Amino acid sequence: MIKKKLKPSVTQQSILISSLPDDLILSCVARVSRLYYPTLSLVSKSFRSLLASPELYKARSLLGRTESCLYVCLRLTPFKSNSWFTLCRKPHQTLTSKKKKKSSGYVLATVPIPHSPRAHLSGLVAVGSDIYNIGGCRKIYETPPSSSVWILDCMSHTWREAPSLPVEPMRLSASVLDGKIYVAGSKESLENLFEVFDTKTQTWDPESSIPCSKTKGIFLWSKSTCIDGKLHVVADRHGVVSPMGAVIAYNCKEGRWDMVEQNMECFKFSSSHCEIDNVLYCVLHGAIKWYDTKVRLWSRLKGLVKLPKFSHDACIKLADYGGKIAVLWVDESSYSGGKKNKIWCAEIALERRQNCEIWGEVEWFGHVLTVPSTCVLEKVLAVTV
Structure with a gap:
């Protein structure tokens, strides 16, 4: 009688891996896609420590293995701090039923971040391997942004505090251009706030601060973006929040403000955007x-025929995912009982055609997380690690 060979257990595999030289383990793990790191972190405590080590990411950089990694900020329950998740690949699974639909192979895994500060959504931006939380604070119930600045290191998954905003904001929005973070907003006195943070020197640059007196409106909408080498900000013409708000652009090289043509309405009223x-x-x-x-x-x-129809704009978020669009949305009709919702994700490749049109191709989409119906999808960001 031929006996079947038994597969080694997880404990045996851990012992075999730990018996290898440290340099060899480091070299092997550095070649593995970051999408598998949440699964690898389950191997052992020493593996978890390795996956958060700066030596690993230095090796990844030297080997040319850096890649975009998607982070999702959720508020699972009201009046609670934010929870962070990252997109990862599922461990290999065999479907037991032919009726089950083929999985996309992706899920959102919880990121174990202790003592995460409250996120200020319009102040969340990604630069390199860091996520900047400008205007966030430790107080969960505080609604207006604070002057605090926190940085999430997406390699070690730890927060550190950065120099605070020079002034206390009432509203703010942050955007990134050439490694600098431009913060537009307003103070309680309804004066404009505009500050520039240099991520290389980790300082607020007083010489680069944009002269607010030359702006053509008040920044009450807390929405900005960088495109065409210029900073675009939604400003209100009359000093009160109204649909008459206009988009103005700051030319960073020439140091002047310009009105933007009226066809920026889509940006003004959109629920999410990315460049x-x-x-x-x-x-x-x-x-x-x-x-x-x-x-x-x-x-x-065009070209998004595979995607289902989106119902509510507020439940959809976009992000630049390594030159592709990552789309996350909440399906509120997933469960008839109304106690749970499904979060879906899609990755869209972009193609510019000869007639100047841009087409999208859905590379994959699928259900990546089940959440309580009270959960709010707040922000999606991509870092480079």
């Missing part, structure tokens, strides 16, 4: 639209 290769993508009325400053027209992103 990829100098093209602005927005969500409006359940559709993804794009805007190129050369064409100066909004067009619907």
